[in-house]
Amino acid sequence: MKNVRQDNPTDKSREALRRVAEMAGPEPVMPEGVETIPVCQPTLKGNERKYVIQCMDTNWISSRGRFVDEFEKNFSHYCGVRFGITTNSGTTALHLALATMGIGEGDEAIIPSFTMISTANAIAYLGAKPVVVDVEPDTWNIDPDKIEEKITEKTRVIIPIHTYGHPANMDRLEEIAKKHGLEIVEDAAEAHGAEYKGRRVGSFGKMASFSFYANKIITTGEGGMIVTDDPEMADRLQTLRNYGFTKERHFWHKVMGFSYRMTNLQAAIGLGQFERIEELIQGRIDNARLYNELLRDVPGITTPRESDHVKAVYWMYGVLVEDDFGISKDELRQRLADHGIETRSFFIPIHLQPIYSYLLSDEYPISEELGRKGFYLPSASSLRPDQIEFIVDVIRNARS
Numbered sequence: 001m002k003n004v005r006q007d008n009p010t011d012k013s014r015e016a017l018r019r020v021a022e023m024a025g026p027e028p029v030m031p032e033g034v035e036t037i038p039v040c041q042p043t044l045k046g047n048e049r050k051y052v053i054q055c056m057d058t059n060w061i062s063s064r065g066r067f068v069d070e071f072e073k074n075f076s077h078y079c080g081v082r083f084g085i086t087t088n089s090g091t092t093a094l095h096l097a098l099a100t101m102g103i104g105e106g107d108e109a110i111i112p113s114f115t116m117i118s119t120a121n122a123i124a125y126l127g128a129k130p131v132v133v134d135v136e137p138d139t140w141n142i143d144p145d146k147i148e149e150k151i152t153e154k155t156r157v158i159i160p161i162h163t164y165g166h167p168a169n170m171d172r173l174e175e176i177a178k179k180h181g182l183e184i185v186e187d188a189a190e191a192h193g194a195e196y197k198g199r200r201v202g203s204f205g206k207m208a209s210f211s212f213y214a215n216k217i218i219t220t221g222e223g224g225m226i227v228t229d230d231p232e233m234a235d236r237l238q239t240l241r242n243y244g245f246t247k248e249r250h251f252w253h254k255v256m257g258f259s260y261r262m263t264n265l266q267a268a269i270g271l272g273q274f275e276r277i278e279e280l281i282q283g284r285i286d287n288a289r290l291y292n293e294l295l296r297d298v299p300g301i302t303t304p305r306e307s308d309h310v311k312a313v314y315w316m317y318g319v320l321v322e323d324d325f326g327i328s329k330d331e332l333r334q335r336l337a338d339h340g341i342e343t344r345s346f347f348i349p350i351h352l353q354p355i356y357s358y359l360l361s362d363e364y365p366i367s368e369e370l371g372r373k374g375f376y377l378p379s380a381s382s383l384r385p386d387q388i389e390f391i392v393d394v395i396r397n398a399r400s
């Protein structure tokens with residue numbers, strides 16, 4: 001397969017491996033028998049159960065059914081656009097969006113280096129090439145100042161992500177896209193309900209993809225959605241999601257489609273979650289406020305910054321462990337684990353992934369610094385203030 005690259009340990013890749021080892025040691029070991037605070041968990045306390053049972057009782061369990069339509073309509077309108085096309089994951093949503101735009105062999109797509117692997121994979125699945133750009137030190141999002149040097153004749157699209165729920169600098173991205181005749185597709189998997197200058201993410205650019213994996217702000221267990229304001233795109237997305245069936249004849253295919261549908265069962269959970277979206281977002285924001293307040297006087301811990309013109313939704317509450325904290329990030333994570341507190345290390349940047357080793361020819365110092373220093377604390381919407389106080393106490397006491 002063309003896109004699967006072989007490991008060949010050049011000096012550069014050996015050196016990269018050393019940098020990866022600095023970012024994330026072995027996962028901390030949780031002692032047995034202590035009560036754990038998970039890094040994230042969903043709360044299914046609204047109509048989720050009732051709606052799922054309705055699916056069962058009425059036999060509507062496949063991708064046809066009223067919950068799929070309602071969930072698509074409600075969530076897309078919430079984002080400020082007209083159409084929503086559900087999928088079976090956030091990764092397939094992005095893949096489908098790019099396929100629908102005709103991205104393929106010979107094309108390049110610009111993404112931040114600091115992101116989850118799926119952003120890059122969705123591009124590579126199509127035979128196109130992910131081109132990565134370093135991120136800003138304060139927002140941890142793609143750095144607009146570093147995009148233009150990466151644009152070539154092959155560039156088709158810029159795919160920002162809104163890291164951990166903080167919107168990317170959409171004014172600058174739109175300006176750059178317009179100047180170079182590029183499209184924007186948001187990977188909004190981490191930022192349901194986040195706003196940039198009063199506008200919700202998902203409404204910028206040609207399309208946006210969301211994930212509803214169990215740890216996202218609202219969930220369907222597994223699932224995703226593309227939102228768009230473009231009726232022609234919406235139509236093509238629907239066709240391509242469902243094998244590329246033609247309208248005039250069943251089982252007749254003029255385009256190569258996918259089998260990426262969401263089930264009514266998943267959408268039933270999604271609709272129940274959507275009804276509580278404001279409460280679930282507020283839970284995340286309240287967590288961040290309390291963490292910020294309590295961590296303010298802990299030297300050596302850098303807390304996330306929020307730009308003036310945005311509403312960040314704090315999908316995950318990430319911190320950086322600076323050198324003057326006294327112990328390493330891995331040691332701190334183990335100390336937290338000793339108290340039953342689960343954490344996750346930040347992303348290992350895309351250019352350090354062995355499957356994208358061709359990206360090693362350039363440097364991405366901010367992404368690497370984040371990878372080295374960053375991890376996230378328990379962030380579920382249902383986290384209680386006393387749990388946050390306990391977590392911060394453990395951090396404070398771990399300092400040396």
Ligand SMILES: *Cc1c(COP(=O)(O)O)cnc(C)c1O
Pocket residue numbers: 089090091092115116118119161187189190211212213222223224
């Ligand atoms: C979670 C996530 C995805 C992938 O979503 P899945 O539903 O797990 O496929 C894609 N991009 C980003 C930025 C994510 O955080």
